[in-house]
Amino acid sequence: xxxxxxxxxxxxxxxxxxxxxxxxxxxxxxxxxxxxxxxxxxxxxxxxxxxxxxxxxxxxxxxxxxxxxxxxxxxxxxxxxxxxxxxxxxxxxxxxxxxxxxxxxxxxxxxxxxxxxxxxxxxxxxxxxxxxxxxxxxxxxxxxxxxxxxxxxxxxxxxxxxxxxxxxxxxxxxxxxxxxxxxxxxxxxxxxxxxxxxxxxxxxxxxxxxxxxxxxxxxxxxxxxxxxxxxxxxxxxxxxxxxxxxxxxxxxxxxxxxxxxxxxxxxxxxxxxxxxxxxxxxxxxxxxxxxxxxxxxxxxxxxxxxxxxxxxxxxxxxxxxxxxxxxxxxxxxxxxxxxxxxxxxxxxxxxxxxxxxxxxxxxxxxxxxxxxxxxxxxxxxxxxxxxxxxxxxxxxxxxxxxxxxxxxxxxxxxxxxxxxxxxxxxxxxxxxxxxxxxxxxxxxxxxxxxxxxxxxxxxxxxxxxxxxxxxxxxxxxxxxxxxxxxxxxxxxxxxxxxxxxxxxxxxxxxxxxxxxxxxxxxxxxxxxxxxxxxxxxxxxxxxxxxxxxxxxxxxxxxxxxxxxxxxxxxx
Amino acid sequence: xxxxxxxxxxxxxxxxxxxxxxxxxxxxxxxxxxxxxxxxxxxxxxxxxxxxxxxxxxxxxxxxxxxxxxxxxxxxxxxxxxxxxxxxxxxxxxxxxxxxxxxxxxxxxxxxxxxxxxxxxxxxxxxxxxxxxxxxxxxxxxxxxxxxxxxxxxxxxxxxxxxxxxxxxxxxxxxxxxxxxxxxxxxxxxxxxxxxxxxxxxxxxxxxxxxxxxxxxxxxxxxxx
Numbered sequence: 001x002x003x004x005x006x007x008x009x010x011x012x013x014x015x016x017x018x019x020x021x022x023x024x025x026x027x028x029x030x031x032x033x034x035x036x037x038x039x040x041x042x043x044x045x046x047x048x049x050x051x052x053x054x055x056x057x058x059x060x061x062x063x064x065x066x067x068x069x070x071x072x073x074x075x076x077x078x079x080x081x082x083x084x085x086x087x088x089x090x091x092x093x094x095x096x097x098x099x100x101x102x103x104x105x106x107x108x109x110x111x112x113x114x115x116x117x118x119x120x121x122x123x124x125x126x127x128x129x130x131x132x133x134x135x136x137x138x139x140x141x142x143x144x145x146x147x148x149x150x151x152x153x154x155x156x157x158x159x160x161x162x163x164x165x166x167x168x169x170x171x172x173x174x175x176x177x178x179x180x181x182x183x184x185x186x187x188x189x190x191x192x193x194x195x196x197x198x199x200x201x202x203x204x205x206x207x208x209x210x211x212x213x214x215x216x217x218x219x220x221x222x223x224x225x226x227x228x229x230x231x232x233x234x235x236x237x238x239x240x241x242x243x244x245x246x247x248x249x250x251x252x253x254x255x256x257x258x259x260x261x262x263x264x265x266x267x268x269x270x271x272x273x274x275x276x277x278x279x280x281x282x283x284x285x286x287x288x289x290x291x292x293x294x295x296x297x298x299x300x301x302x303x304x305x306x307x308x309x310x311x312x313x314x315x316x317x318x319x320x321x322x323x324x325x326x327x328x329x330x331x332x333x334x335x336x337x338x339x340x341x342x343x344x345x346x347x348x349x350x351x352x353x354x355x356x357x358x359x360x361x362x363x364x365x366x367x368x369x370x371x372x373x374x375x376x377x378x379x380x381x382x383x384x385x386x387x388x389x390x391x392x393x394x395x396x397x398x399x400x401x402x403x404x405x406x407x408x409x410x411x412x413x414x415x416x417x418x419x420x421x422x423x424x425x426x427x428x429x430x431x432x433x434x435x436x437x438x439x440x441x442x443x444x445x446x447x448x449x450x451x452x453x454x455x456x457x458x459x460x461x462x463x464x465x466x467x468x469x470x471x472x473x474x475x476x477x478x479x480x481x482x483x484x485x486x487x488x489x490x491x492x493x494x495x496x497x498x499x500x501x502x503x504x505x506x507x508x509x510x511x512x513x514x515x516x517x518x519x520x521x522x523x524x525x526x527x528x529x530x531x532x533x534x535x536x537x538x539x540x541x542x543x544x545x546x547x548x549x550x551x552x553x554x555x556x557x558x559x560x561x562x563x564x565x566x567x568x569x570x571x
Numbered sequence: 572x573x574x575x576x577x578x579x580x581x582x583x584x585x586x587x588x589x590x591x592x593x594x595x596x597x598x599x600x601x602x603x604x605x606x607x608x609x610x611x612x613x614x615x616x617x618x619x620x621x622x623x624x625x626x627x628x629x630x631x632x633x634x635x636x637x638x639x640x641x642x643x644x645x646x647x648x649x650x651x652x653x654x655x656x657x658x659x660x661x662x663x664x665x666x667x668x669x670x671x672x673x674x675x676x677x678x679x680x681x682x683x684x685x686x687x688x689x690x691x692x693x694x695x696x697x698x699x700x701x702x703x704x705x706x707x708x709x710x711x712x713x714x715x716x717x718x719x720x721x722x723x724x725x726x727x728x729x730x731x732x733x734x735x736x737x738x739x740x741x742x743x744x745x746x747x748x749x750x751x752x753x754x755x756x757x758x759x760x761x762x763x764x765x766x767x768x769x770x771x772x773x774x775x776x777x778x779x780x781x782x783x784x785x786x787x788x789x790x791x792x793x794x795x796x
Contacts, residue, residue, distance in 0.1 A: 095627075184660055187624045190647035191654040192674050192723040202673070206664050291665070292672035294683060299646050
């Protein structure tokens with residue numbers, strides 16, 4: 001194949017890398033400079049020159065916010081790991097596992113804010129769960145007073161993070177299991193006399209963990225720095241550290257302190273990652289000694305059933321929290337303890353739809369543009385990498401996922417203000433693109449690298465040049481992963497709250513910003529309408545991503561049947 | 572004397588197709604029984620049923636006993652049926668020695684290590700204990716895999732085309748090694764290569780259509796190792 005166009009491809013890939021790394025670097029540097037007191041772009045002249053770090057450390061809300069963050073972030077992450085392992089060990093290879101796999105993608109696609117609203121409506125004392133068991137089982141004629149959602153101890157946030165992040169880890173694990181030949185390893189382990197749980201702990205998990213490490217660290221970083229879910233499900237007085245820092249940012253007098261706090265949050269995430277890596281080494285050395293002890297363990301069917309029960313409970317909670325949203329949008333009257341609305345109506349939609357058009361169209365516009373641009377950039381980069389025009393830089397794409405959003409966006413916002421581009425549509429789109437591109441590249445990388453090069457060779461021997469081969473052969477063969485990557489990019493964009501808020505300067509109302517901003521101020525019907533719309537857009541994207549390649553394949557199959565000689569003879 | 576008996580085994584594939592129809596088998600200590608048949612005839616599924624690891628969707632009917640005790644409700648790990656597959660499946664995150672220690676039952680830490688070392692030496696694999704299995708030759712890997720299975724003290728040994736991936740030169744050597752090591756066990760060998768069949772083995776052929784089972788009876792000694 002001709003190798004012309006190398007400079008063009010190198011230039012395009014360099015453009016992608018620059019568009020990705022420059023805002024990330026500027027954002028982190030800006031936050032670092034502001035937080036360390038070296039740069040005060042928004043200095044308020046009449047305030048005492050307190051070092052930003054001292055300002056944040058001296059704030060009476062800092063320590064309670066920090067302890068809440070540590071509690072909710074670390075506990076949720078530990079539970080995500082523990083429950084994922086329990087679900088895997090107890091369910092893999094059973095019918096329950098097939099059921100689990102079918103609900104992971106939709107649960108992952110739904111934005112955090114929409115799921116958080118659903119959980120509020122499900123778990124609150126007047127929520128759907130309490131209604132389903134009242135008054136028959138519970139005897140409650142009024143909403144019980146034993147708990148609140150959100151609660152001061154952040155338990156609701158822990159549940160929300162667990163329900164949302166466990167599918168992420170399970171899906172990452174499910175993607176890796178086939179390459180580990182789990183079924184045969186279990187078969188060999190069991191014929192050697194080991195109970196299934198021992199086979200998992202000694203044969204599969206030690207090989208699976210290295211492939212999930214980065215995903216787990218991303219979950220840890222997210223759980224420690226989440227904003228939208230913490231606003232909706234977390235405590236308010238004090239809130240978690242990330243939410244407190246967002247409050248600092250709203251006041252010009254404490255903007256620098258917000259950056260200093262973001263640095264502390266980043267350090268916290270880094271320490272958390274370091275602790276995970278140390279714990280991994282410790283556990284690995286213990287496991288290494290134990291795996292050759294010859295102890296076979298005993299299979300416990302009760303434990304297995306219990307594990308499957310945990311899977312059903314957590315994933316069922318996620319699904320129920322989505323199911324409650326449409327109920328509220330069509331409810332005219334739904335008094336406690338009725339399990340279902342007593343009067344249904346379309347009035348909520350009729351009243352609210354005109355006001356939802358703008359945020360919905362904005363959300364759709366950002367999502368579509370993000371998906372297209374992230375796909376183009378990802379394909380450009382991976383093609384350049386495949387042809388050896390750029391080095392393989394997998395670690396680069398993980399940076400925005402590991403650095404707390406708040407630490408990156410505070411600095412980016414200042415840079416955007418200085419450049420006079422804050423609040424503009426392309427600036428917000430750029431931020432969405434930076435957060436969507438890592439997923440697109442990481443999702444497409446394997447498919448691009450594993451596609452048999454002989455397809456291209458075959459096309460070349462038929463006289464097709466590089467671009468024709470790419471457009472007519474390689475991309476159509478990769479239709480399925482490309483469609484899925486586009487859906488992921490769109491759903492990442494739909495979920496973006498902080499980038500839209502901070503870089504949009506409040507000028508671009510999306511479903512995410514409206515939903516979080518309206519928290520506490522709107523009634524359930526209005527909130528559920530917003531949350532349902534926000535949840536439906538990614539589900540629609542995933543539906544298209546699954547349906548379009550399937551439709552193409554069916555159409556091709558039908559055309560093959562009708563044009564085959566036997567079909568013509570039969571006709 | 573261990574005796575594994577299969578009585579009236581009928582196996583159906585997920586689509587409903589009958590793979591094995593009314594198969595009777597009796598495996599005795601020190602004898603090799605060979606199950607032969609074309610690809611897809613259900614030979615490996617018989618092994619899956621014997622070990623309790625038959626893939627979901629298959630339907631099976633029949634009796635399985637070890638020394639008169641029914642195994643059908645006994646979980647895989649307690650059946651004491653050892654299995655060697657086409658691929659050696661040495662666990663890549665363990666050294667050769669750790670793979671063998673994983674298979675070995677009971678004993679103190681020191682006794683276990685000594686036994687593994689002695690077995691390695693006896694099998695001509697002296698000094699390979701600390702090695703990564705990926706650095707061994709195909710023949711060495713096959714020997715380690717068989718040793719690991721035997722160290723788990725199985726009552727019966729099932730071999731699912733264990734020689735098919737080896738090159739011709741090593742195949743003969745590993746066959747001899749296998750029959751020597753497993754000489755006291757009841758062995759069921761699944762293969763479609765007649766050269767794999769050891770002298771004095773009892774051969775059972777599954778019909779070409781995959782449904783009928785022909786009990787071929789005892790065969791004269793073949794030129795195996």
